[in-house]
Amino acid sequence: MAKDVHPPRGMRDFLPLEHAKRTQILGIIRSTYATHGFQEIETPAMEDIQRLTSGQGGDNEKLAFRVMKRGEELEKSLGGDPDALADLGLRYDLTVPLTRYYATNRAKLPKVFKAIQTGPVWRAERPQKGRYRQFIQCDIDVIGDSSILAEIDLLTSSLHALENIGLEAATIRVNHRVLLSNLLEQLGVPEDGRGSAMITIDKLDKIAAEGVVAELTEKFDAQVGARAADWLKAISGNLPVPAELKEIFEVVAAQFGEGRLRFDPTLVRGMGYYTGTIFEIEHPESGSSIGGGGRYDGMIGRWTGEDVPAVGISIGFERAVELANDDRFHATANNLVLVLDNDSPAVIASAVKLQPALFEHGYSVRLELLPKKLNNLLDSLAEQGFTHFATVGEDSVNMDSLVIKPIGN
């Protein structure tokens, strides 16, 4: 039986040191965003399955884990459409729940709502290296502000958060859906083909310029292909930032220096709901994007019947953890292991009595019974990040009587 004991496919257990690193990084991101006046909220892990599959979630909707109805409701649904067997689903992102949350709670929220949301999401994807079925997302959103202040707030806060976790080299590619639409018009792509054309342009990384030209030619005609080829040639190298983005670039550059934002006219972002600016976060040490977002002014109206401007950005937490330097996030707390001579009540009482004074001196204090071999215990504790120990007997009556030694030196 033992060989079969593992977490579900594509999901992970976290060992203490790994968990500590993740918690520290997440804590820094959360507190940096709070420092910018964003407010943290929480929604349930599940949402009604209808809401999760109503077209807001794009391709991710197909990846939702579905939660079965129970009792009579399940009985009634057996033998029919399998989709009717589920009434709930696990969230596959934090954006669909956020828009639902805003629709539910907007009367109790400030007019411009600046939200921090971090937490697990679940996707029934084929597991592969670096891709998991449960992973953490880390979003901020500004709802209710149509001005560029919202974009600037998101970008400066995110660059600040990335710096604080040691990813100063991160940059953000920026584009605007309106620019993309204008471009497609100039290429001669008919209006009803623009979604499809964007999907092709989004593949530029994978299929290169030739591939994009070929696919556009096939989807539309040779003229569209030829114009696209000219366009792709023209945009190599550094491009002037267009008017739609200029002010955002200037304010961010004044704060973080030039080059942290880069205009990329080929940036598409997959989701259909984007209506304005779009972002993708990059890092020189990562082959893929480490986050992204954009403006989605039409989405909340789907729940409330009234459009509300909204823009969000997400740091890819799992990528950020991979990139972040382990040494920086290893446990550094002042820790002390008290090794008890034996398990007599008198010795245990001595050790317990020592704890408060040691706590006051800033130590964490772990109690351990002396095993047959002290060295085995110390080696094992060293692996767990513990750094100091002292032995305790019945006569260890105060802190000063302890001889504190480093572990493993």
Added chain:
Amino acid sequence: MAKDVHPPRGMRDFLPLEHAKRTQILGIIRSTYATHGFQEIETPAMEDIQRLTSGQGGDNEKLAFRVMKRGEELEKSLGGDPDALADLGLRYDLTVPLTRYYATNRAKLPKVFKAIQTGPVWRAERPQKGRYRQFIQCDIDVIGDSSILAEIDLLTSSLHALENIGLEAATIRVNHRVLLSNLLEQLGVPEDGRGSAMITIDKLDKIAAEGVVAELTEKFDAQVGARAADWLKAISGNLPVPAELKEIFEVVAAQFGEGRLRFDPTLVRGMGYYTGTIFEIEHPESGSSIGGGGRYDGMIGRWTGEDVPAVGISIGFERAVELANDDRFHATANNLVLVLDNDSPAVIASAVKLQPALFEHGYSVRLELLPKKLNNLLDSLAEQGFTHFATVGEDSVNMDSLVIKPIGN
């Protein structure tokens, strides 16, 4: 459509101030346990459904939310046993996942493993006041130590954590499953009736002594009933602590004073897996228990084939949040709202440039555009816990030029 927008039944959205209180309380509990040398870990929200329903979870197994198979696997299962439609389930507690985690990862863990686990669990219960379908559990466990040091570590750490969140009045009732077995033997309950007799005694709170005597008489015979009546009469008032628990009580009393532990020979705890000490945490302002636990030396052997001693205790996080004083946990951070004259890039740039110096002075800095009515904005921000503001124009070039005013006074 708008009226229909709410989270799933029995699950909650958390508004920013409520979320802040919860995060603070959870943070204090987690860091107190870490101070005692416990190590935080994490398991996935889901486990294989077979594992979740293998008899370890008691009545909670029936409350597991089941997650549907997908694709071909689902196709193959349609039309058959409805139980076969699910391959995963959401965890209903943190103990079953912990024992699975230990079985999976024990080679990489210290010999005595002191675990902190906090996180949501899900139960498909009928929602009612104070009972939710998603709620936080907050557990510590000591695995691999059969001595009373494990119990003492759990009890002192938990009393310390409760104190740190302001619940100094919490006490812990303690009993031992061996004492319960001895008692039932003395009452004349046959060995195969002991589980059933414990279920009856567990109802003492609800059905009183007469109810327990009547039910035992009905389940067994009049002699058992009469002996139980004598026993229940004899145990009113303060009882001497039996030898099995005496040393634990003495060490805890030396640290926390008398009366924080109370021997209760009628304490049963529902779960079948307990083998030794059992605990239940109480608070004078709460009608129901605010946590509990016990020793479960046989449970890990179910996964590994080899018994490992284990004992755990859980603080009922949702109850603790209800009891904890709001004022103590309201946002008190040094916060400042910069109200921008207008949304021109020059004014936005001024505000963004002011942020780093204000951060350095310990402020969080939220940017807001001046709306038509400043007072409406300030009132709304006051409700969110923001306390100070300053207006910013193009000429606000440094911190000293800001006039910082309190909000709402």
